[in-house]
Amino acid sequence: EVQLVESGGGLVQPGGSLRLSCAASGFTFSSYEMNWVRQAPGKGLEWVSYISSRGSKIYYADSVKGRFTISRDNAKNSLYLQMYSLRAEDTAVYYCARVYGGCPGDYWGQGTRVTVSS
Amino acid sequence: QSVLTQPPSASGTPGQRVTISCSGSSSNIGSNTVNWYQQLPGTAPKLLIYSNNQRPLGVPDRFSGSKSGTSASLAISGLQSEDEADYYCAAWDDSLNGWVFGGGTKLTVL
Numbered sequence: 001e002v003q004l005v006e007s008g009g010g011l012v013q014p015g016g017s018l019r020l021s022c023a024a025s026g027f028t029f030s031s032y033e034m035n036w037v038r039q040a041p042g043k044g045l046e047w048v049s050y051i052s053s054r055g056s057k058i059y060y061a062d063s064v065k066g067r068f069t070i071s072r073d074n075a076k077n078s079l080y081l082q083m084y085s086l087r088a089e090d091t092a093v094y095y096c097a098r099v100y101g102g103c104p105g106d107y108w109g110q111g112t113r114v115t116v117s118s
Numbered sequence: 119q120s121v122l123t124q125p126p127s128a129s130g131t132p133g134q135r136v137t138i139s140c141s142g143s144s145s146n147i148g149s150n151t152v153n154w155y156q157q158l159p160g161t162a163p164k165l166l167i168y169s170n171n172q173r174p175l176g177v178p179d180r181f182s183g184s185k186s187g188t189s190a191s192l193a194i195s196g197l198q199s200e201d202e203a204d205y206y207c208a209a210w211d212d213s214l215n216g217w218v219f220g221g222g223t224k225l226t227v228l
Binding site: 035037044045046047050059060061062095100101102103104105106107108109110111 | 120150151153155157161162163164165168169174204206208209210214215216217218219220221222
């Protein structure tokens with residue numbers, strides 16, 4: 001069974017940093033591209049970042065470019081999102097998702113909540 | 119302001135057929151496949167339709183997708199109370215080098 005479990009969310013002050021993790025199981029993690037997608041309270045889905053299966057190709061949404069860094073450790077079946085210079089508008093539930101063809105995610109984690117507030 | 123445009127709400131009665139539209143441009147829907155998600159309150163999105171009209175295993179055939187030019191549609195036939203949820207379309211955008219989502223449509227079953 002495919003499972004994605006996010007962790008690392010919490011309350012952080014504006015300008016602070018946070019590192020999210022996503023533990024994958026039930027599939028060959030190293031063969032799949034991965035995404036981070038977020039959802040602000042009461043709002044829609046927003047794609048955040050993409051990483052190829054070996055980490056050689058990375059893309060970011062303009063809203064996080066230069067502040068967030070996506071990475072992965074295929075030996076540990078884990079995906080990461082390092083977030084710097086956090087702003088109030090980064091407050092959201094962050095989901096990791098397994099990319100499937102042209103689809104941003106066929107399997108999603110349950111999400112981890114990030115709140116940026118003083 | 120979402121790159122893909124969806125109506126904010128839709129409604130229908132049990133047994134009815136409803137459609138939800140998704141409008142984009144040549145850089146996203148016009149040149150890439152469309153995907154649809156269902157999100158129940160407090161849960162993660164669930165893939166409903168991928169590659170314009172393909173259903174993952176386990177998704178009832180009451181759900182169908184179509185695409186024409188720079189627009190796409192999700193149709194739900196035989197509407198059921200459990201279909202009440204938010205629905206999102208998504209596609210890769212060649213200009214933005216990333217995925218774009220619609221703003222979401224809240225479906226109410228009357």
